[in-house]
Amino acid sequence: MNTYMHIFKDKVGFIYNGKHYDNKSYTMNYYNLVKDILDGVHGTKIPVGSELVKMFGATVYTKYEDMPTSVKNRGLFKELGDIYVLTNKDIDGFNAAIDRISKTLGTSVTFLQS
Numbered sequence: 001m002n003t004y005m006h007i008f009k010d011k012v013g014f015i016y017n018g019k020h021y022d023n024k025s026y027t028m029n030y031y032n033l034v035k036d037i038l039d040g041v042h043g044t045k046i047p048v049g050s051e052l053v054k055m056f057g058a059t060v061y062t063k064y065e066d067m068p069t070s071v072k073n074r075g076l077f078k079e080l081g082d083i084y085v086l087t088n089k090d091i092d093g094f095n096a097a098i099d100r101i102s103k104t105l106g107t108s109v110t111f112l113q114s
């Protein structure tokens with residue numbers, strides 16, 4: 001029997017290091033990627049110090065007071081343990097961050113479009 005359902009499914013999110021991040025919310029895809037990287041899901045060595053800060057750029061903060069005032073006032077962040085992941089980026093902004101992470105860690109990423 002032929003199957004055709006896969007033709008009708010939306011192609012959303014991205015595939016990072018072989019794992020498909022396909023939540024309808026691109027923000028949650030990015031949040032889950034950051035969590036997976038920090039939890040060691042992708043098996044890559046996480047850089048330390050300034051290289052780690054450069055890898056995440058302005059999307060992850062370790063101190064609440066360091067976040068921009070507009071982000072704090074509008075609640076445009078999501079807590080991840082004791083750090084903060086910004087949620088105020090558009091898809092292009094998240095893609096740039098994901099690409100930067102991929103290059104830093106030497107992993108592959110494929111961006112999908114619906």
